[in-house]
Amino acid sequence: MIDARLQPLQRTLLRPAAMIMARLGIHADALTLFGFLVGLIAFAALAAGQWMAALMLILANRILDGLDGAVARINGPTDRGAFLDIALDIVFYALVPLGFAVHDPSANALPAAILIVSFVGTGSSFLAFSIIATKQGRQADAFPAKGIFYIGGLAEGFETIVVFVAFCLVxxxxxxxxxxxxxLCAVTTVVRWYQGWVVFAERRDQE
Known part of the structure; x- marks a missing residue:
């Protein structure tokens, strides 16, 4: 919901560290893979009920996710980097509720399953819209530096991280x-379905 507004601040904060890493020859893909490894450790911490450790690891994962993009903008973005970033992020988002389900299946399995399904909705609608929009040559003005077309929604990256932090704190x-x-994710998914239905139908009508 507010990812586009936070992008300039995020880039400003991360650029100094990204410039140092770029000078040291640290590749953006290496940061992406290391961030995912940190995410896997966060999952293990959640499954073990180590909430504060998991919180720190989740935040570290998100910082690394921002750093890989910042380094990529300095060295030049690649298709492989964009692919890795999206693919591993989606798995990480599912691992967080799964960690809570593993820790206490009787209390958390159902809500975790429902949340993961809602993530499938937001993720699939995001990717489906992006694929068609990119095919048509569209560009998201709010996210000009992204590797693919980005469509916003009520539930985006910032809101997801706030929820993950809340999970660990309470x-x-x-x-x-x-x-x-x-x-909230369900509303985001339905809105994206509607946007795709309208936007891509308009394109066909114009042709």
């Missing part, structure tokens, strides 16, 4: 938070 309320955010 794990007893995981179910309530998960159901609430799943509903």
């Amino acid at each position: 794990p007893a309320y995981f179910a309530e938070i998960a159901y609430g955010f799943a509903a």
Whole structure:
């Protein structure tokens, strides 16, 4: 919902560290892979009920996710980098609720499953819209530096991280938070379906 507004601030904050890493020869893809490894460790911490450790690891994963893009903008973005970034991010997002489900299946399995399905909705609608929009030569003005067309929504990256932080700070309320955010993701998915239906139908009508 506010990712586009946060992009300039994020780039400003991360650029100094990204410039140092670029000078040291650290590749953006290496940061992406290392960030995913940190995400896997965060999953293990969640499954073990180590909430504060998991929180720190989740935040580290997100910082690395921002750094890989910052380094890529300095060295030049690549198709492989964009692919890795999106593919591994989607898996990481699913691992967080799965960690809570593994820790306490009786209380958390159902809300975690519903939340993961809602992530499938937002992720698939995002990718489907992006594929067609890119095919048509469209560009998202709010995200000009991204590797593919980015469509916004109520539930975006910033909101997801806020929810993950809340999970770790108040794990007893995981179910309530998960159901609430799943509903927000469902709204985002339906809106994207509608946008795709309208936008791509308009293109066909114009042709």
